[in-house]
Every structure is written in structure tokens, then in C-alpha cells.
Amino acid sequence: MADANASDTPAPGELRRSPLHERHEQAGAKLADFGGWLMPIEYAGGGVVAEHTAVRERVGLFDVSHLGKALVRGPGAAAYVNATLTNDLGRIEPGQAQYTMCCDATGGVVDDLIAYLRSDHEVLLVPNAANTAEVVRRLAAEAPAGVEVTDEHTTYGVLAVQGTRSDEVLQALGLPTGHDYMSFVDTTWRGADLVVCRTGYTGERGYELLVPWDVTVELWDALGEAMQQHDGRIAGLGARDTLRTEMGYPLHGHELSLDITPVQARAGWAVGWKKPAFWGRDALVAEKETGAARQLWGLLAFERGIPRDGCTVRLDGGDEVGRTTSGTFSPTLKQGIALALLQRGVGEGDEVVVDVRGRGLRCRVVKPPFVQVQTRGE
Structure with a gap:
């Protein structure tokens, strides 16, 4: 098992490490800095093209534990999130997830993220690794009385099972499958609480699993074993990038940034234009009306x-x-x-x-x- 607090307080200048760092080294991974985390680009014995192809044709397993996790909780938490982030949480129900953005007053994008609506009083956010602290800071600074915003970055690991055989891989472990796209199910596995989300960043059918930090290694090993029956591969963030680029999915710092608005990035579909308030609304409405x-x-x-x-x-x-x-x-x-x-x-x-x-x-x-x-x- 990994130490749940291993990445909480890295030394100055030191990159944070996933709970799966030793597994990546054992698999001969080429490692690089991703948002302040030392993460695998590709693995020995195949490389980006083989890993990409496995996802498109069969199934791949990614470690994306560097992604942030933040919890907004308290009376009216969902209403508060809805009044700050771009998309309209009123479009979904508890148990569903939504792609959204945190913008500044100019309409520039501080970060794009996934919001998981648990109830009117609890929303789980998954921002990008490098932007988690800033998203949490902004939300905490304006939170109304009774609403708490906490950084849960190293509370959970995140594993992504992506590809046409992803259902079979999860089913081999007794995990729930088949729920609607952009929805999630709370479940348990070997006594640990998991969140199984029908989300992903590859365009293929797949799931993202939020798992307690100290259970991540055990689940990774079990998923990897189940995947072997389908000629699956562990895949690095290099393949994740080629897969998302083929789909035209934006990456913050490239297609979205403080200088690139959702209107310019063709992400206006993730803006609740009829909402009376969200950060950056005036600037974005003006840009939409005049044309980017x-x-x-x-x-x-x-x-x-x-x-x-x-x-x-x-x-x-x-x-x-x-x-x-x-x-x-x-x-x-x-x-x-x-x-x-x-x-x-x-x-x-x-x-x-x-x-x-x-x-x-x-x-x-x-x-x-x-x-x-x-x-x-x-």
C-alpha cells in the first residue's frame, strides 16, 4: 500500500508523485513533469502509438491521480458553485457530472474541470493538477457563510479505464458498469469506497475511478490483471494527449487559458448563457454577441x-x-x-x-x- 500522505508536503522544488510511482518505474515508464507531478509519458515495450491503438481498439489503463480534487460542501453549496462556474448545474441531477469552467472577469479560463453533483449541499470538483490550488483559492475566497471549500488533492487517486472493452474489465472486479455517460455511481471494492464515473478524455467508452489514495495500487494491479484478457495496455499521458487531440478536446494551457475564452475555443456549449450570474459572464456575453x-x-x-x-x-x-x-x-x-x-x-x-x-x-x-x-x- 502507498502512504496516503506521501505527496502532501514535497520538498521545495520537488515534484509530487502519484501513489503508483513505484509501479510506473517497474514498468519502465518515461517520466516527466505534469502540473508539478512526476507522471508517466509512455511505458517500455510499446510506446505512445501502441498505447493509443490499444485504447482505440481494445482497452487501456491510465493513472491520472495528478488531477485535482476539491470538495464544496454546506447549505447551498450547489447553488454557490452554479453562481461561479460557467455551466448550469440546474441541467443535471444528483449522481450526474458536468464539464464546466472557472473564468475570471475578462472571460479568460482559469481552469476547466468536471463537477460531480452529489446533492444540493455537496459538489465534488476535479480540476487540472496545476490549477487546483487556484480554483480552490478563488472558490474559498467568495464562499458564503456555511459553505466550506477543501482541497482533497491527495485524498483520492484517479484511474481511467478507456476503450471498447472497459466494461468487461470493470465487471471482472465486480464494479458497476452501464450507467449513463457523465453519471457516477458510489460503490465499494474490497471494503474501500469508490466512485465509478462514466467519463474520460479519449473519446472512447470508458470510466474514471476515484479511489482512496492508499488503495490505488491494489486497484491498479487488479485492473491490470483483468485487462490482460482483452490484450489491453497500461498507457501514459502521451497517449492520452494524442487521443484527446484526435477528438479535438481542449487542454488547459493550450486551447484554454486566461488569454483564450470559451467562445474562442468552441466551448460555448459549456456555458449556461441563461444563468443570471457566473464569473466572467459580462465579458463572455459581449464576446458572443460581437463574435470572437x-x-x-x-x-x-x-x-x-x-x-x-x-x-x-x-x-x-x-x-x-x-x-x-x-x-x-x-x-x-x-x-x-x-x-x-x-x-x-x-x-x-x-x-x-x-x-x-x-x-x-x-x-x-x-x-x-x-x-x-x-x-x-x-
């Missing part, structure tokens, strides 16, 4: 080459029209793909040139997702 000066698009390379983030995008005539925000090789399409913020007037079907280290890479502007998966839109 730039918008997120996909770029599909139709010649050999891989666009990366931060590349200049130009028209064939040489005029600069934007910059890429993410870029990668698509293992599914066997082509280079990118997401890019492009100025108004550039649209689907247009041809552009991406400057990749001084070389012009010709791409077509497309509307994501780049690939279609069977369970998308559940």
Missing part, C-alpha cells in the same frame, strides 16, 4: 510532416492568420494534425501553411473531431 476575433479549428496535414504547438499559421499568400495550440502525429489517421486559433474569415476547407521549424507544412482547415468513434456523443 479568432476561433479554434483543426488542421489536417496533407503532406508529410507533424505540426507542433506554437507554430505560425499563414495563408498561401503569406499572411499570418493564427497559431497552433496543439499538434501531433495521429496514430489513427497516420497523418499530422493540429488544433489552431485562427482569425475570423478563415474557415473549413481553406488551405493554410504551418511553419514547422522553418519549413512550410500544407494543411487543410477542418472542424474537429479528426476521427469518429463509436461511442462519441453518448
Whole structure:
């Protein structure tokens, strides 16, 4: 078992570690800094492409314990969250989850996160690792009397089982499956309380499991054993990134930031426009009415080459029209793909040139997702 407090107080300058750190080292993982956490990019014996393909075709298991966890609890907790974050919690019921954003007064995105509605008096939030403390700080600073906001970052590990065989893997452990997309079930496993969520970041059918920190290793091992029957793989955050890019899902710090609003990022569907109040409402409503000066698009390379983030995008005539925000090789399409913020007037079907280290890479502007998966839109 892992020490539940192992990552609570890292030494100055030291990266936090998942409860599965030793398992990652044993599996020959290539490790890197993700939001202040030392996490696996890929594992020995396959690499990103093999891990990506396993998720698309069978099943993969990710450690995403670096994701934040915060609890908002007390009389009127849900109403308070609804008056601060963008999406409308009134659209869902207890037992359901919702994608939402924490914005500042300018409409810029402090973080995007998942809200799990437990009751009118309790909401569990899962923000990104690097932004957890800031989200908690902002919510705590304006919380009304009786509402408490606590950082539960190292209370839970988070494991993601993603792919067409994910149900069978969970069923082998006696865990609940088959509930609706963006819903969650509280259950127990070997005496430990778990939350089984029908969520994910890959586009495939899958589940994310919130597990007590000191039970994470035991559950990881059991899931890994069950997955072997389906030729599944443990997968690192490199494959998670290629999978989400193929789906056109935004990543904070790339497609969303304090300088990139939900309107620009095509995430207006996660804004409760009819709500009377949420942080950044005035700025976002004004931008929606006037139209964003730039918008997120996909770029599909139709010649050999891989666009990366931060590349200049130009028209064939040489005029600069934007910059890429993410870029990668698509293992599914066997082509280079990118997401890019492009100025108004550039649209689907247009041809552009991406400057990749001084070389012009010709791409077509497309509307994501780049690939279609069977369970998308559940």
C-alpha cells in the first residue's frame, strides 16, 4: 500500500508523485513533469502509438491521480458553485457530472474541470493538477457563510479505464458498469469506497475511478490483471494527449487559458448563457454577441510532416492568420494534425501553411473531431 500522505508536503522544488510511482518505474515508464507531478509519458515495450491503438481498439489503463480534487460542501453549496462556474448545474441531477469552467472577469479560463453533483449541499470538483490550488483559492475566497471549500488533492487517486472493452474489465472486479455517460455511481471494492464515473478524455467508452489514495495500487494491479484478457495496455499521458487531440478536446494551457475564452475555443456549449450570474459572464456575453476575433479549428496535414504547438499559421499568400495550440502525429489517421486559433474569415476547407521549424507544412482547415468513434456523443 502507498502512504496516503506521501505527496502532501514535497520538498521545495520537488515534484509530487502519484501513489503508483513505484509501479510506473517497474514498468519502465518515461517520466516527466505534469502540473508539478512526476507522471508517466509512455511505458517500455510499446510506446505512445501502441498505447493509443490499444485504447482505440481494445482497452487501456491510465493513472491520472495528478488531477485535482476539491470538495464544496454546506447549505447551498450547489447553488454557490452554479453562481461561479460557467455551466448550469440546474441541467443535471444528483449522481450526474458536468464539464464546466472557472473564468475570471475578462472571460479568460482559469481552469476547466468536471463537477460531480452529489446533492444540493455537496459538489465534488476535479480540476487540472496545476490549477487546483487556484480554483480552490478563488472558490474559498467568495464562499458564503456555511459553505466550506477543501482541497482533497491527495485524498483520492484517479484511474481511467478507456476503450471498447472497459466494461468487461470493470465487471471482472465486480464494479458497476452501464450507467449513463457523465453519471457516477458510489460503490465499494474490497471494503474501500469508490466512485465509478462514466467519463474520460479519449473519446472512447470508458470510466474514471476515484479511489482512496492508499488503495490505488491494489486497484491498479487488479485492473491490470483483468485487462490482460482483452490484450489491453497500461498507457501514459502521451497517449492520452494524442487521443484527446484526435477528438479535438481542449487542454488547459493550450486551447484554454486566461488569454483564450470559451467562445474562442468552441466551448460555448459549456456555458449556461441563461444563468443570471457566473464569473466572467459580462465579458463572455459581449464576446458572443460581437463574435470572437479568432476561433479554434483543426488542421489536417496533407503532406508529410507533424505540426507542433506554437507554430505560425499563414495563408498561401503569406499572411499570418493564427497559431497552433496543439499538434501531433495521429496514430489513427497516420497523418499530422493540429488544433489552431485562427482569425475570423478563415474557415473549413481553406488551405493554410504551418511553419514547422522553418519549413512550410500544407494543411487543410477542418472542424474537429479528426476521427469518429463509436461511442462519441453518448
